[in-house]
Amino acid sequence: MPSGDLVDVWWFDTRAVTTGPVGLADLSQGERDRAEAFLFPADRHRYQVTHLMLRRLLAGYTGTPPSMLRLAREPCPHCGAPGKPVLEPGPRPVPSFSLTHSGDMVIIAVAGRPVGVDVERDAAGCVCSLAQALHPADAAWVAGLGEPDRHDAIITCWVRAEAVLKCTGQGIGHGLGGFPVRPGGAAGPAVNGCTVRQLPAPEGYSAAVALAGARRPVLRARPAI
Amino acid sequence: MTRADPVPENPVPANTVKCVVWDIDNTLLTGTYLESGDEPPGADPVLAAVLAELGERGILHALASKNPPEAAAHTARVTGWRFAAAECGWGLKSGALTKIAATLGIAVDALAFVDDDAYERAEVGSALPGVLVLSPEEAAEAAGWPEFSPPVITAEARRRGEMYAERQRRQEAQRAFGGTQEQFAESVGTRVTIAAATATDVPRLAELAARTRQFNSAAGRDVGPPGEGMTQDWFAGLLSAPGCDVITVRLRDAFGDDGMVGGCVISREAGTWTVPLLMMSCRAMGRGVIDALLAWLTRQAARAGAGRLRIPCVPDGRNVPLRLALAAAGFRVPERLPVVYERDLGASLPALPGWVTAPGEAGPGSVADDLRAFLASATGRDELLHIPPAAALFGAPVGLDSLTGTLLLREIQRRFGVDVAGEDLNLDSLATLGTLAAFVAERARPGGGP
Numbered sequence: 001m002p003s004g005d006l007v008d009v010w011w012f013d014t015r016a017v018t019t020g021p022v023g024l025a026d027l028s029q030g031e032r033d034r035a036e037a038f039l040f041p042a043d044r045h046r047y048q049v050t051h052l053m054l055r056r057l058l059a060g061y062t063g064t065p066p067s068m069l070r071l072a073r074e075p076c077p078h079c080g081a082p083g084k085p086v087l088e089p090g091p092r093p094v095p096s097f098s099l100t101h102s103g104d105m106v107i108i109a110v111a112g113r114p115v116g117v118d119v120e121r122d123a124a125g126c127v128c129s130l131a132q133a134l135h136p137a138d139a140a141w142v143a144g145l146g147e148p149d150r151h152d153a154i155i156t157c158w159v160r161a162e163a164v165l166k167c168t169g170q171g172i173g174h175g176l177g178g179f180p181v182r183p184g185g186a187a188g189p190a191v192n193g194c195t196v197r198q199l200p201a202p203e204g205y206s207a208a209v210a211l212a213g214a215r216r217p218v219l220r221a222r223p224a225i
Numbered sequence: 226m227t228r229a230d231p232v233p234e235n236p237v238p239a240n241t242v243k244c245v246v247w248d249i250d251n252t253l254l255t256g257t258y259l260e261s262g263d264e265p266p267g268a269d270p271v272l273a274a275v276l277a278e279l280g281e282r283g284i285l286h287a288l289a290s291k292n293p294p295e296a297a298a299h300t301a302r303v304t305g306w307r308f309a310a311a312e313c314g315w316g317l318k319s320g321a322l323t324k325i326a327a328t329l330g331i332a333v334d335a336l337a338f339v340d341d342d343a344y345e346r347a348e349v350g351s352a353l354p355g356v357l358v359l360s361p362e363e364a365a366e367a368a369g370w371p372e373f374s375p376p377v378i379t380a381e382a383r384r385r386g387e388m389y390a391e392r393q394r395r396q397e398a399q400r401a402f403g404g405t406q407e408q409f410a411e412s413v414g415t416r417v418t419i420a421a422a423t424a425t426d427v428p429r430l431a432e433l434a435a436r437t438r439q440f441n442s443a444a445g446r447d448v449g450p451p452g453e454g455m456t457q458d459w460f461a462g463l464l465s466a467p468g469c470d471v472i473t474v475r476l477r478d479a480f481g482d483d484g485m486v487g488g489c490v491i492s493r494e495a496g497t498w499t500v501p502l503l504m505m506s507c508r509a510m511g512r513g514v515i516d517a518l519l520a521w522l523t524r525q526a527a528r529a530g531a532g533r534l535r536i537p538c539v540p541d542g543r544n545v546p547l548r549l550a551l552a553a554a555g556f557r558v559p560e561r562l563p564v565v566y567e568r569d570l571g572a573s574l575p576a577l578p579g580w581v582t583a584p585g586e587a588g589p590g591s592v593a594d595d596l597r598a599f600l601a602s603a604t605g606r607d608e609l610l611h612i613p614p615a616a617a618l619f620g621a622p623v624g625l626d627s628l629t630g631t632l633l634l635r636e637i638q639r640r641f642g643v644d645v646a647g648e649d650l651n652l653d654s655l656a657t658l659g660t661l662a663a664f665v666a667e668r669a670r671p672g673g674g675p
Contacts, residue, residue: 039616040608043624102626120628124605129635130628158628172627 001061001095002111007209007217009117009199010057010108014101017049024048026055026066050106054099057108058087061095074169084169098166098209105205114212116167116194118159122204127154134161137180152206157181159208160196167194167210190214241436242284242357242372243331244309245364246322247272248340249290249300252361258296265296268303271365272339276306278368282375283382285309285329285389289321289338309389318345319352329389330507332438332543337372339364377432377457381484388508391481398480410513411580414614415478416590417517419583422464422471422488429485430471431457433504439546440487440505440515444539448490448501455502468493474518476509483508487518498526500536503547510546513578519554520575521583527570528585536566579663592641593662599636603629614659623658630655637661643668 002008024032031051038044055066062069073082087094098109103121128150131139134157142153160181165172179192189195195216199207211217250257253273256266276286288297288311297311310328312321318340326333334355340346341361350358357372367373375382395413402409422430434455438445447454463471474487487505491498500522505515526534536556538548548566554575556566577583582590593614601609609623618625618633625633634645643665645654654664 039612039623040606042606042608047624102628120626123603123628123632125603125632127632129639130631132635133631162627 001093002220004112005211005215005218006111006220007115007211008110008220008222009209010053010110010222011202012049012053012106014046014049014104014106017053019045019048019052023052027051028067028071046101046104046106050099050101050108053106054097054108057110058095058097061110062087062090062092064090076170076173077168078170078174083171084166098163100166100207102205105202107199107207109209111211111217114167114169115217116163116165116210117199117207118162118166119199119201119205119207120155120159122151122155122206127151130154130158133175133177134158135177135180137185138177138182141182141185153182155206156183156198156208159206160191160198160210163208163210164191164194164196167212168192189216240334240355240357240372240438241375242337243335243436244285244287244325244329245279245337245339245367246287246289246325247276248318248342248345249288249292249296251341252339253288253300253304258290258292258299265299265303268300269361272361273304273306275364275368276304279373280306280386281383282373282378283385284373284375285386287311287325287329288313289318289325291315307386307390309386310393317348317352319349322349322353322356328393330392330510332507334543335438337364337367375432376435377428379429379432381429382432384484388481388483391483392508395478395480406511406513407578410478410578413479415512415580416476417514417578417581417583418475418590419518419521419581420473420475421584422460422473424461424464426471426473426485426488427457427460427464430460430473430488431455433485433488433506434460434502437487437504437506438543439507439510440503440550441544442500442503442536442538442547444541444544446539448537463490472518474505474509474514476512476514486514489518489522491522493529493531496531497533497535498522498529498531500534503536505547507546515547515550516554517578517581517583519550519556520577521581521586523554523568523570524574524577525585527574532570534568534570538564538566540564579666590662592666593658595640596633596637596658596662596665600625600629600633603632603636612658614662615657617657618655618661637665641665641668 035044035048038047055069058069059066070088071085072088074084074086076083095110095112096114098115098117100107100117100119102119105119107117107119109115109117131142131154138157142150145153161176162172164181165176181191181196189197194210194212195214196208196210197217199209201207209217247253253269254266255269258265280286286306286308288300288308290296290313292313294313297313301308310325312324322336322338323333326336333353337357337359338349339359339361346358349356359367399409460471463469470491472489472491473485476483476486486509489500489503491500523534536551540548551566556568558564558566577586597610597612601607612623616623619630638644645664654660
């Protein structure tokens with residue numbers, strides 16, 4: 001399990017991973033049912049690959065076989081509804097994790113304390129309408145920028161805010177404009193009880209990670225699978 | 226057969242037969258089914274050819290026989306024909322014909338009846354005087370008669386047999402369905418499309434004018450200048466006439482595509498909209514289509530600033546269903562003659578069901594298409610153009626991410642002026658593409674006024 005301020009960041013491209021019957025057998029019945037419900041094969045594949053990789057990675061951290069891992073949902077701190085996926089507590093401490101996907105890319109972040117991660121592929125069209133969803137201070141900041149900086153700034157704010165809300169377990173269902181997140185802002189990297197960092201991302205993607213507490217996460221990029 | 230009385234200045238054409246009801250023993254078969262032991266008789270080759278010839282013209286075939294149901298299955302096999310309805314039993318043949326007309330949703334006097342037994346012919350002829358009664362010998366010649374020669378034969382007509390089979394499956398499903406007619410229509414993906422007619426619609430419009438009876442405001446008489454029938458030329462001329470709109474109505478659902486089921490002609494003058502011709506196939510009966518067309522006409526006339534909407538109607542014994550629909554839609558006849566249905570446009574306007582797509586109306590059909598196109602372009606995924614209405618958008622089965630979902634809501638606000646997140650606090654409308662489109666269309670298109 002990553003100790004201290006370490007965050008293991010596992011990136012992978014879903015197109016490069018194949019699933020076989022043996023791998024799929026590691027998924028829970030609920031996960032298999034959900035995979036079946038997808039309309040398009042690409043979405044089903046992405047879902048299967050993501051959850052298979054999650055189980056394999058967590059098996060490596062915990063020593064529990066992938067199919068034996070038990071995942072649960074923590075209640076949302078805002079409304080109490082089932083929210084953030086977590087490992088059920090065991091005899092030994094379990095790591096915190098967060099999972100995100102966009103386009104073909106998936107990131108799984110693993111840490112010793114609550115962690116959140118978000119990746120977004122650049123949208124094909126204009127994203128200016130999203131500025132209204134941001135905190136007013138961030139919205140004012142992006143409004144003052146010219147293109148293409150404004151576009152990049154909106155996506156940057158989005159992934160930082162979503163990473164923070166996934167770290168706290170609230171998610172973006174209640175909005176993501178509750179606090180400013182822009183890089184270099186007055187509060188620095190400390191946001192809403194977390195510390196947020198931009199992740200280096202492949203061309204066409206933006207990503208950020210947030211770790212609970214005031215200490216800056218130390219990133220440990222894991223090899224692509 | 227009662228051929229219509231000649232009315233010199235306004236002739237009523239011979240009734241076109243929509244369905245031929247055939248006897249089996251010694252008519253379609255060359256012998257008697259129950260008396261032939263292990264080898265039932267084969268098909269009469271001449272009448273089998275008549276079945277095919279009339280079927281090509283869009284005329285349906287049905288069976289009425291004093292036999293067990295197996296005889297109908299055998300007859301279908303040896304003639305190679307799929308009959309739209311079959312009544313097998315030992316009751317009166319006139320009763321069988323009445324049931325068949327009800328099953329198919331057509332008027333009894335749109336039936337012809339063929340039987341080798343003179344007693345059966347007399348019984349049907351006296352009980353149902355509107356039915357064209359024929360011996361097998363006469364039926365062999367029938368293909369040349371005007372009653373069996375619809376003036377136009379369209380793709381819709383050629384598919385008619387198939388569409389009646391779809392209709393039977395739909396009716397069975399509806400009987401099994403617990404809810405109301407509106408809920409059923411919604412659950413089977415009913416789509417009514419009202420649109421301006423184009424040149425390719427003209428043959429079908431002329432066919433509807435000639436064939437419809439129960440929903441035909443002209444009751445088969447010509448409207449427009451005397452001597453000009455409701456021909457293809459007449460409709461083609463209206464397409465480019467100033468102040469005139471020719472409207473088509475199409476219908477489909479999960480059971481099948483009925484194609485163009487109706488239409489109307491609108492004449493727009495200052496302050497008054499007049500509908501000189503309104504017609505609807507009886508296939509659309511009971512499916513909310515005529516009500517949707519009347520609601521749309523009312524809404525559009527009011528929005529255009531007209532004070533009155535007039536629908537002249539030639540009342541006869543057969544277009545009672547149309548007149549009932551007009552009354553139910555709030556139309557009234559202020560004077561006895563001429564009979565003109567009018568509706569007050571000042572009162573609150575009728576709502577248009579969500580499954581109707583029409584000019585001047587934001588419908589969920591068009592909203593759903595807009596949303597699909599937006600999602601496909603925002604994500605670069607062309608397959609999203611084919612998301613079915615019942616598919617959940619988030620999580621399985623489509624798996625939109627949160628950023629795309631937020632972009633979608635912003636686009637809806639920009640394009641339709643509907644703030645989904647603000648008006649639907651639980652975001653229930655986001656469950657599926659269909660619920661979202663219906664929510665947006667409902668708010669973009671209130672029923673209360675123009």
